[in-house]
Amino acid sequence: MTLTKQDAVNQMMGFFQAKTLTAALDLKLFDHLHNQDLSAQAVADKLNSPLRSVEQMLIALRAMGYLDKQGECYHLPQEHASFLVSSEPMWLGWLGRHIDTFLYPLWGELNTAVVSDSNQRQKVFGDNRSWFDILYQNPEDVTDFQEFLGKFAAPFIEGFIQGYDFSQHHSFLDIGSGIGTLPIAVAESHPDINLTICELPQACAFLRDRLAVQGYGDRINVIEGDVISGKLALQDHDLIHLGWMLHDYAPEIQLTILQNIYQAMPAGGRFMASETPLNDEKSGPEFTALLSLNMLVSTDGGIESSTEEYLERFRAVGFENVRIIELSGPRTLICGDKPQSTNL
Ligand SMILES: C[S@@+](CC[C@H](N)C(=O)[O-])C[C@H]1O[C@@H](n2cnc3c(N)ncnc32)[C@H](O)[C@@H]1O
Known part of the structure; x- marks a missing residue:
């Protein structure tokens, strides 16, 4: 692949687009254009802001393709309203706020992160707390993070429900479930399976409230646990899933996590991790490669790995029949079984 100088310029200036969108979402500008076309002056009045700068924003959003203009009025097409209102x-406002509050400031220190192989939390947030402690400090930040992750997970979950036979299991536990999107989907499709979520203590209150509001408070049990310290109650579950979490941690911590899960789960049980791995040559996909840099600036050694590296880590802690389960959708499912008879 050969790129031009213009490609490089476009990529470097890509933040113009990112920040225009996150700012418009933050201002709830699109909300005012939902089902009604408005002049720039009317939008400025709704935002209680000066006409000139609001019009600059509207012109940019139109140039980017999110808005149309009919006569003097700006128009938000319904297809765009579905993710902008x-x-x-x-x-997508949850993602916008997460980007503005956390990711954008951290990415501003990417050069330092690369030359020091270390996250930039101390520099940006001024303290040494863990990534999840910082993320979960304010309830609205928890909401932003978990809601956008729930949206990201949706296509994977659809493929998982369609492509895997959950009925062969009696009890499913999802570790680090976020807002519980996966267990909710399993509850809907498999009324007989027992469902439990294991989450960090900081995330549990939000999760329990969220499940109760959606009517799953009694159907899905929530337990506190930490896969790194090893406080895990997994004995009753014959299927355990860990979604998009291994990449949050350094390879050696990933081994500790896998070891802790292996030891805590029942003999004969099945464990799966869903990830978005790099390809074998580590030449992409581009999103995963960039996500790896996101892990670098934000987490303690988090990194994207190839499928083979994940499989090797599964084997190293004792899983047998280690394999990939093919699913439609954006994630790869790495799977291993704990032997029936084991001394661990
Ligand atoms: C990147 S999110 C993934 C959410 C969801 N599983 C998915 O697949 O999209 C990682 C989740 O793991 C949880 N988590 C992070 N570290 C953990 C730990 N040490 N023990 C248990 N859960 C943890 C976080 O609270 C968060 O909900």
């Missing part, structure tokens, strides 16, 4: 289920 805050009352819509697929609203």
Whole structure:
């Protein structure tokens, strides 16, 4: 692949687009154009802001393709409203706030992160707390993080439910479930399976509230646990899943996590991790390669790995029949079974 100087310029200036969108979402600008076309002056009045700068923003959003203009009025097409208006289920504002509050400041220190092989939390947030302690400090930050992750996970979950036979299991436990999107989908498709979520203590209150509001408070049990310190109650579950979490931690910590899960789960049980691995040559996919840099600036050694590296870590802690389960959708499912008779 040969890129031009213009490609490089476009990529370097890509933040113009990112920040225009996150700012417009933060201002809830699109909400005012939902189901009604408005002049720039009317939008400025709604935002209680000066006409000139609001019009600059509207012109940019139109140039980017999110808005149309009909006569003097700006128009938000319904297809765009479905992810830009805050009352819509697929609203991207959660992601926008997470980017503005956490990712953008951390990425501003990427050069330092690369030359020091270390996250930039101390420099950006001024303290040494863990990534998840910082993320979960304010309830609204927990909401932002978990809601956008729930949206990201949706296509994977669809493929998982369609492509894997959950009915061969009696009890499913999802570790680090976020807002519980996966167990909810399993509850809907498999009424007989027992469902439990194991989450960090800091995330449990939000999760229990969220499940109760959606009517799953009694159906899905929530237990506190930490896969690194090893406080895990996994004995009753014959299927355990860990979604998009190994990449949050350094390879040696990933081994500790896998070891802790292996030891805590029942003999004969099945364990799966869903990840978005790098390809074998580590030449992409581009999103995963960039996500790895996101792990570098934010977490303690988090990194994206190839499928073979994940399989090797599974084997190293004792799983047998280690394999990939093919699913449609964006993630790869790495799977291993704990032998029936084991001394661990
Ligand atoms: C990147 S999110 C993934 C959410 C969801 N499983 C998915 O697949 O999209 C990682 C989740 O793991 C949880 N988590 C992180 N470290 C953990 C730990 N040491 N023990 C248990 N859960 C942890 C976080 O609270 C968060 O919900």
